[in-house]
Amino acid sequence: MFGYVRPFKGEMLVKEYDAYKGVYCQLCRALGKYYGFPMRLTLSYDCTLYAMLALNQRDADVKAEKKRCCCNPMKKCTYVCPANEDVFAEEAFHKAAALSIIMTVHKLRDTAADEDGLKAFGARVLRLFARRAMKKASNDYPFMADAVQKMMDDQADAEHAKEISIDRCSAPTAEMLQTICAELGSNAGEKAVLSEVGYFLGRWIYIMDAADDLTDDLLQQKFNPFIQKLGLESSRGLHLLPEERKRADEECNAVLNGSLARLLPAVNLLPSGKFTRILENIFEKGLPEMQREILFLHIKKEKRHD
Structure with missing residues (x-):
């Protein structure tokens, strides 16, 4: 996943943001516990959301625990960790950690194949470094490894098809998250709701990433499904004119809103639990705010803050 799924801090209570950060920090600790200290570098907001979905689905028993940061001993963190030996809470963090490893290694494989020079070399080195953790994560949760591998294979097919479409290109990511969330x-009812949430969240993530990368992909003459959709083939290697950029941003926003329109009704059917308000903030406010930052404020990835 790509780091786009975050809460909108301005609309959160302090205790809600503290709880969110507590899950984030506990996921960091779980990555170290299950897959080794260096694997904490794979920590992401997307997998934090997955951990919260898992915890909320069973209303798992958790507690706040203040301890020194695993990565910076000079700093104290509040961890939201399993309480009373709750196996569902423990497994939620274990699954989220495994997903983080598997997704990161596949992303590195993608980068090594698509980039040149130092970026490609760095991705290959990091992938080798994470090989043992990847093997363990795949053995721990084979269904995750299979779903992500299928996503990568189907993505390659979609990007090399004769006819390029947003629907086909976004489907592999959507189907991967559909499987993992379901x-x-x-029971069948819960799986149906989670399947819908996963599918349209995955679709939104893929489309958001494509929209975010559109201008760079045009300049570098890389694949992007919006190039064909918006008829921008003649602009490869060029900067978009202001009116072209405005039209592209508006079209991307409309496509993203279509996914949100299908995602939010399913979110409303999720069970109530300790993290319900935080999940609602992420889906109802965080995702639209991310669209605003990228498409209308043109804030690039490296300049975004919590």
Whole structure:
């Protein structure tokens, strides 16, 4: 996943943001516990959301625990960690950690194939470094490894098809998250709701990433499904004119809003739990705010803050 799924801090209570950061920090600790200290570098906001979905689905028993930061001993963190030996809470963090490893290694494989020079070399080195953790994560949760591998294979097919479409290109990511989220349900009804949430969240993430990268992909003459959709083939290697950029941003926003319109009704069917308000903030406010920052404020990835 790509780091786009974050809460909108301005609309959160202090205790809600503290709880969110507590889950984030506990996921960091779980990455170290299950896959080794260096694997904490794979920590992401996207997998934090997955951990919260898992915890909320079973209303897992958790507690706040203040301890020194695993990565910076000079700093104290509040961890939201399993309480009373709750196996569902423990497994939620274990699954989120495994997903973080698997997604990161596949992203490195993608970068090594698509980039040149130092970027490609660095991705290959990091991938080798994470090989043991990847093997363990895949053995811990084979359904995740299979779903992500299928996503990568289907993505390659979609990007090399004769006819390029947003629907086909976004489907692999959507189907991958659909599979992984649906697994959290304990009955057919829960699985149906989680499946819908996962599918349209995955679709939104892929489209958001494509929209974010559009101008760079045009300049560097890389693949992007919006190039064909918006008829920008003649602009490869060039900067978009202001009116072209405005039209592209508006079109991307409309496509993203279509995914949100299908995602939010499913979110409303999720069970109530300790993290319900935080999840609602992420889906109802965080995702639209991310669209605003990228498409209308033109804030690039490296300049975004919590």
